[in-house]
Amino acid sequence: MTIKYQILNKLSNAINKDYCLPQGDSFYQEMLNEINAEFSCEASGVYFLDDISISKKAFLSKDKNVADVFSKEKHSELLKMLNLKSEKTFVLKKPCVKPFLEANLKYAEYNFLFSKLSIKNSIFGFVFFVKKEPFSDEEIALLNLSVSIYSYVIKDFELNNVLKSQLSILQDAILEKEEAYKIIKKQNNKLIEADNAKTSFLANVSHELRTPLNAIIGFSDVLLNQIFGKLNKKQAEYIGDINRSSIHLLGLINSVLDFSKIESGSMKLNLSKFYPKDAVNEVINLLSSLLDAKEIRIIYNDSYKEELNADYQKFQQILFNLIGNAIKFSKQKGEIIVRTKKDREYFVLEVEDFGIGIEKKYHNFIFKKFTQIDNIYTKTSASTGLGLAITKEYVSLHNGKIHVVSKLGSGSTFVVKLSDNR
Numbered sequence: 001m002t003i004k005y006q007i008l009n010k011l012s013n014a015i016n017k018d019y020c021l022p023q024g025d026s027f028y029q030e031m032l033n034e035i036n037a038e039f040s041c042e043a044s045g046v047y048f049l050d051d052i053s054i055s056k057k058a059f060l061s062k063d064k065n066v067a068d069v070f071s072k073e074k075h076s077e078l079l080k081m082l083n084l085k086s087e088k089t090f091v092l093k094k095p096c097v098k099p100f101l102e103a104n105l106k107y108a109e110y111n112f113l114f115s116k117l118s119i120k121n122s123i124f125g126f127v128f129f130v131k132k133e134p135f136s137d138e139e140i141a142l143l144n145l146s147v148s149i150y151s152y153v154i155k156d157f158e159l160n161n162v163l164k165s166q167l168s169i170l171q172d173a174i175l176e177k178e179e180a181y182k183i184i185k186k187q188n189n190k191l192i193e194a195d196n197a198k199t200s201f202l203a204n205v206s207h208e209l210r211t212p213l214n215a216i217i218g219f220s221d222v223l224l225n226q227i228f229g230k231l232n233k234k235q236a237e238y239i240g241d242i243n244r245s246s247i248h249l250l251g252l253i254n255s256v257l258d259f260s261k262i263e264s265g266s267m268k269l270n271l272s273k274f275y276p277k278d279a280v281n282e283v284i285n286l287l288s289s290l291l292d293a294k295e296i297r298i299i300y301n302d303s304y305k306e307e308l309n310a311d312y313q314k315f316q317q318i319l320f321n322l323i324g325n326a327i328k329f330s331k332q333k334g335e336i337i338v339r340t341k342k343d344r345e346y347f348v349l350e351v352e353d354f355g356i357g358i359e360k361k362y363h364n365f366i367f368k369k370f371t372q373i374d375n376i377y378t379k380t381s382a383s384t385g386l387g388l389a390i391t392k393e394y395v396s397l398h399n400g401k402i403h404v405v406s407k408l409g410s411g412s413t414f415v416v417k418l419s420d421n422r
Helices: 005-020 027-039 072-084 096-099 139-223 232-266 276-285 286-294 311-330 373-378 387-397
Strands: 043-049 056-063 087-091 111-120 122-131 269-272 297-302 308-311 336-341 345-353 399-407 412-419
Touching: 027 043, 027 096, 027 122, 027 139, 043 072, 072 096, 072 122, 087 139, 096 336, 111 139, 122 139, 139 232, 232 276, 232 286, 232 311, 232 387, 269 276, 276 286, 276 297, 276 311, 276 336, 286 311, 308 311, 311 336, 311 345, 311 412, 387 399
Parallel strands: 297 336
Antiparallel strands: 043 056, 043 122, 087 111, 111 122, 269 308, 336 345, 345 412, 399 412
C-alpha cells in the first residue's frame, strides 16, 4: 500500500472513530495532532475568521516558546488574502507570508500551506501548516482533501456545541421556570388566604354596618313622615340630614363590597322576569329624600311593556347609581328624565340630566374604578368613585353595554343596552 493510501486510510479511521461525534475543546487539538503526525509539520493551527475578528481554535508548534503565529490585528488582510486566492489550498513562501504574522517569529522564513475552511464556498476560517522544506504536490493534494473532510466535521462539531449550549440554556430556563412557579404558587396561596380573610372581614363588617344603618334610615323615614307627631322646622332639617347621610353611607358600603365581589369573580347573576317600571319606581322612592332636598322633578317615560329577564337587585343598583349621579350633578330645582324602551332585540335604559355635563375626553375614563366626576371638575371627593365602575360591570354581567352622551355644560345621558334574548 502506497504512503498516499496509508495516510488516507489512517485519516478515515481517525475521523470515523474519533470525530464523528467530537467531544469537548480538545477536538481541534486532536485534529492537528493526527495531521501533523502524518506530514511532519513544524507548526499548525486552526483559526476562525469573520468580517471583524480572528479567533484561534488550536495551535501546535515544536517550539514551545511560540504561543501563536497570526496577529489578531491582521484579520482584514488574512480575510482579503483568502478571498483573493481561487484555490482551496495554496502555499505562501517566505516574504509573502510576513505581512500576516506576529513580529520576529522564526516561522517567517518557512513555507506556509493554507487551506480554507468553507461550506458551500462560504469561508469561515483556515487551517495552516508550516514546514522547512517545500510542500510536495502530493502533500498539498492530501492536505486539501483532509481539510475538506474536516470542514464538514468542524461544521458538525460547532453545530453540536450550539445545540448543547441551547439545550443547557433550555434546561436552566426550565429549572428557573419551575423554581419561579413554586415561588409564584406559594405567593398565590398567600394571596388567596389574604383574599379569603379580606372577604370574611368585609362580610362581617358589612353586616355590622348595614344593620344599624338600615335602622337609622328606617326610623328617620318614620320621623320625616311625622307618623308619631309633628316636627318643627329645625328637627325636620336635622333628621333629613341624618336620613340622606345614612343613605349615602350605605351606598358607599355597598359599592366597596360589590366591587370586592366583582374583582374576586364571585359575583353571580340571579335571573328572573320582571317589569322594568317596578324597579324604576322603587329606586325613585328610595331616592325621594335626595330629590326633595334639591327640589328636582323626575320624569319617567316607559314604553317597554314586556317583562325583562335580568337580575332584579343588580338592575336596581344600576338604576340607583345612574339616577343618584344625575341627582348629584343636577342643579337645584332641576329635572331628570328616565326612559325605558325597546330597540330591536335590546332593552334600553336612558337616564338624562341637565347638569354640568362631561367633556368627551372623560367619557371612557369615568367608568374606571376610583374615578370621581365631581373630583374632575370641582376638586371635591364625595364618593368612592366606584359607582359607574360597578354599573359597567353589572351591565357586562348581563352581556350588555353602557355609554354616555354628554357635552360640558349641557348635561349627560347614560345609555344602557341589555340583550332581550338571554
